[in-house]
Amino acid sequence: MTNTLIQVKELNSYYGASHILRNINFEVNVGETIGLMGRNGMGKSTLLKSIMGIVTPRSGDVHIKGQRTNDLAIFEVAQKGIAYVPEGRGIFGNLSVVENLQMAARAGTNGQRDWTYDRVLETFPRLKERLGHGGQQLSGGEQQRVAIARALINNPTLILADEPTGNLDPETGNEIMELFRKINSKGTAILMATHNPAWPRLFPARILLCKDGRMIPA
Numbered sequence: 001m002t003n004t005l006i007q008v009k010e011l012n013s014y015y016g017a018s019h020i021l022r023n024i025n026f027e028v029n030v031g032e033t034i035g036l037m038g039r040n041g042m043g044k045s046t047l048l049k050s051i052m053g054i055v056t057p058r059s060g061d062v063h064i065k066g067q068r069t070n071d072l073a074i075f076e077v078a079q080k081g082i083a084y085v086p087e088g089r090g091i092f093g094n095l096s097v098v099e100n101l102q103m104a105a106r107a108g109t110n111g112q113r114d115w116t117y118d119r120v121l122e123t124f125p126r127l128k129e130r131l132g133h134g135g136q137q138l139s140g141g142e143q144q145r146v147a148i149a150r151a152l153i154n155n156p157t158l159i160l161a162d163e164p165t166g167n168l169d170p171e172t173g174n175e176i177m178e179l180f181r182k183i184n185s186k187g188t189a190i191l192m193a194t195h196n197p198a199w200p201r202l203f204p205a206r207i208l209l210c211k212d213g214r215m216i217p218a
Contacts, residue, residue: 002066003029005158005189006051011060013043013050020046022213024060028158028191033184033203036193038210044193045087047210048160051191052084053077081109081157085164087193089147093136097127100135100146101153108155114186115152123182124149141172148179158189165196177203 006028013021021043028034036044049055051062053074062069064080078084091100101120107113121128124145130138135146144164151159161180165173173196181203184190190205209216 004063005030005032005065006191007061007063008047008051009061009063011047011050011057011062013046013055013057015046015055020213021050021057024213024215026208026215028189030157031184031187031189033180033190033205034192035203035205035207036191036210037195037207039195042210043213044195044210045162046213048084048162048191048193051077052082052160054084078154079109081155083151083154083156083159085147085151085159085161087162087166089140089143091135091143091146091150093134096132096134097138097146098131100150101127104150105153106155109157112155115155117153120149120153123152123179141168141175144168144172144176145179148176148183152183152188156188158191159183161190161192163194164192165194 004027008024008026011021011024012019024047036047038044046055050057053069053072053076057070064077064082069077069080101117105117126142127145127149130142135143138146148164164180165176168176180190180192
């Protein structure tokens with residue numbers, strides 16, 4: 001059995017004529033945490049979207065659990081145990097917290113339900129106090145917690161998180177990082193795009209640096 005969860009080979013992605021990702025190569029192993037670091041505009045978000053199927057690579061390959069997934073629809077990638085926390089949170093503002101969670105709840109790829117509704121609320125006690133609130137009534141930190149909890153209740157093997165501490169105050173950002181640390185300690189792999197220079201201190205992980213659409217030595 002291989003320990004490789006995600007393998008990216010010679011990946012090139014574009015937006016129209018703009019060449020964003022250039023010959024990207026890396027792997028994510030089962031249960032691993034990786035911090036994808038770099039300034040804004042360096043290609044971090046595009047890389048996560050290329051793995052998730054939101055952006056279709058022009059060339060190169062993405063393999064999930066050994067299967068090439070370049071041509072799969074987003075929902076098919078999700079069915080392979082990949083959850084996505086987008087930049088800007090992307091929760092449904094017209095739905096309550098409980099509705100945002102319940103619509104996303106499903107078993108994992110092997111039928112596992114380690115992250116039940118009750119367990120998710122134990123991990124996110126602040127949300128337990130806001131279950132009837134609409135998404136638009138929540139603070140930025142609470143919305144971010146909903147986005148993470150919604151990904152987690154999918155019982156994923158890997159969470160792709162795009163700038164999860166963006167636009168949050170330092171204290172709330174630290175709390176979000178601590179949530180990810182707890183989630184990873186339970187076995188869920190995490191690939192997080194961030195330009196937060198405090199990442200290595202808040203959440204020790206393997207670091208990959210992205211500059212001008214390329215991976216450079218950390």
